[in-house]
Amino acid sequence: MKWRKILSVASVAVIFCMIAVSAQAKTFVYCSEGSPEGFTPALYTSGTTFDASSRQLFDKLAMFERGTTKIIPGLATSWDVSPDGTVYTFHLRKGVDFHTTSFFTPTRQFNADDVIFSFMRQYDKNHPYHKISGGSYEYFSGMSMPDLIKSIEKKDDYTVVFTLNKPESPFIANMAMDFASIHSAEYADKMLKAGTPDDFDQKPVGTGPFVFVSYQKDSTIRYVAFDKYWKGRAKIDKLVFSITPDASVRYAKLKAGEAHLMPYPNPADLAAMKKDASINLMEQEGLNVGYLAFNVTKPEFQKKEVRQALSMAINKQAIIDAVFQDSGKIAKNPIPPTIWSYNDKVKDYAYDVAGAKKLLADAGYPNGFETDIWAMPVQRPYNPNARRMAEIIQEDWSKVGVKAKIISYEWGEYLKRSMNGEHSTVLLGWTGDNGDPDNFLAVLLGCDAVGASNRAQWCYKPFDDLLMKAKQVSDINERTKLYEEAQVIFKEQAPWVTIAHSIVYKPMAKSVVDFKIDPFGGHVFFGVDLK
């Protein structure tokens, strides 16, 4: 009798425990690499800030499908483009709620006023919020929005019309970027009336899958799942960003079970991570390209044969092995393979010292010449060690008689001088913003970008005409053809040696389910679960 009593009490206790465990909130700890600069994505440019803000808290009119660069409807259910490609009409989603937080309770749902507010703040210099929090909208300006947009108008509560000064096909992709996050106009008004508009950028309110709870600088950011999210509630209940700048310590936290996912592992730790039974290591090619640009305004690089010869003289595989170790892949095109219109038919220059020598001799340089290679002073995803890379290229070129001197400057100075074209050849790279080929090809190789981000100072009309045409067409198949053709011309003209696309690694705990690597390098936790 006594035993039966004990057993029944014990079984009740076990059931209670099971209920308690199943009811326990699922807390996901992301071991982030740094502190956000703030929580209004339009004001900043760093991926760390976007991870903490736009990717968890906000939605955009158009969005990228999770883990891809494919554009899908977001807060706009659909959009129409006028035949001349200059008028974009967005039809907004109904029934979307803004977050209710300890500092704001919305009284209305999302509508056109919120879209107008979010863009006019950046566009209109007289907008009451334009100058708040420093008021520099680098992405909005960087994507040429002030010159591109003619007007933004509310047609009715659920229709917004953007009129452009010229046709621009990548415009929809731009609308999915972080700077285009939609904020609550009602919240902005409230903060303005309360005389605390700065708080608007530090205590965010959005429509995204997570609600902001608190931020302790350099320590933690806390979020909870938004119960009324229009796409359905997130599978995890709480999300914590545990800010840990050192990669080795992030790895230790992951191993000790204090975090579920970490970004940017040390390349040196990758081998151990692959063997670690407690860790899942996901990998994907990054949306970037590392390159060496020839300054075509320098006499020796004006002939394409010289550029082709020096491209052939570089042993890219040796660079991948020595500089990238396991974290890079040879690049043959100026856009990464994860972007649509990547032309896989393009043939890269094979490593061929004899062929390179012959080409150089034919171009009038049988004894080579003297030049310089600029090596970046910083580590970037597309180039983890520019100095080492420059040394390998220097060695390779010496075999064809080209003597190169390696030059480096402080990073800001390096960018400025290379923009002005002071270099002969320069190592640099690019990480894509919106998954559109135009964001690589036109930004880095277009005639408009000479003297700015076109480090080769290369303006080649047949190539540029294709880019211009592609901007004016909205049919994606037609654009694909144009960009594929552009890549063929690029390879033949060889203004750059395309060196590598990095491979992005994401180490995570085995309990993490359905995490997808974001091609833009971000971290999106909606859709992720814990088992």
Add this chain to the structure above:
Amino acid sequence: MIQFFFRRFLHIFPAFIGVTLLTFSLIHLIPGDAVELRAGERGIDPARHAAMKAEMGLDKPLYVQYFRYIGNVLKGDLGKSFVTKKPVMEEFLTLFPATLELSFCAMIFAVVIGVPAGIIAGVKRGTVFDHTVMGASLTGYSMPIFWWGLLMILFFSVHLGWTPVSGRISALFWIDVDTGFMLIDAFRSNEPGAFKSALSHLILPAIVLGTIPLAVFARMTRSSMLEVLKEDYVRTAKAKGLSPTRVIMVHALRNAMIPVITVIGLQTGVLLAGAILTETIFAWPGVGKWILESINRRDYPSIQGGILIIATLIIFVNLGVDLLYGIINPRIRYTS
């Protein structure tokens, strides 16, 4: 004593001017443009570049910038961060409690272990204990902090699982930050386990940060004790038949402590300013890490403001030490 205090107090002003001038000149000597660094590979058009420089006040000649900065400092305005656009003072005050908490615990660890170890090593000179303490302190002093920190994490946190890897409290505790001192906030939160979690997060960083000061205190106390123990008054005290404990603790230690206190004062400054590596390894959200990041981003107001406040604190700590001398050894306040 009051005269002594004022004399010492007047020394602060030249130090203050020196710090502002030095910080200002040094950060402007580092190459790099705050605007271009922000723009990165993307670049920025020259008109926008000029406008941003004007917004930041960087378009004026350096001496104008300096005097404007000093003028603002005298009004209590340290400016706004170029990056977060928040007032520098507000950012500093958010982070400083973390540094203070860590430095305080590291200092307690260093004093509580270092000073007694030094006393015993001094008294028992030439013994195994003496050699062990001196050997260990030399090792501790020469240990690269980064390596030492990672080693501790790998052994105690990853291998043994005794302490957490980094941070100030477990991610599972969502406590409100009122004072900024995690131990106090965790204690006041009444959440079961929060205080224990905060305390366990403090152990490794405090040990790592306290290692070098501990080594310095142990060596300093030992050599100071050895000197004092040779003094006539110690011999006299022994001859009077006082107990060895009384001779050491009252007669010898009080005099031996003067140089040790100087070093403790200096090390306090070092801890406040020099916790950069420890803060980075343990993801400790303090001012050291903040200043380092500000330097990388050329966030001039944050660098200038942060260093100025820390320097002012160090100046005051040293003033406190000077005054403490006067109390411990009256001869100092009369002769100076």
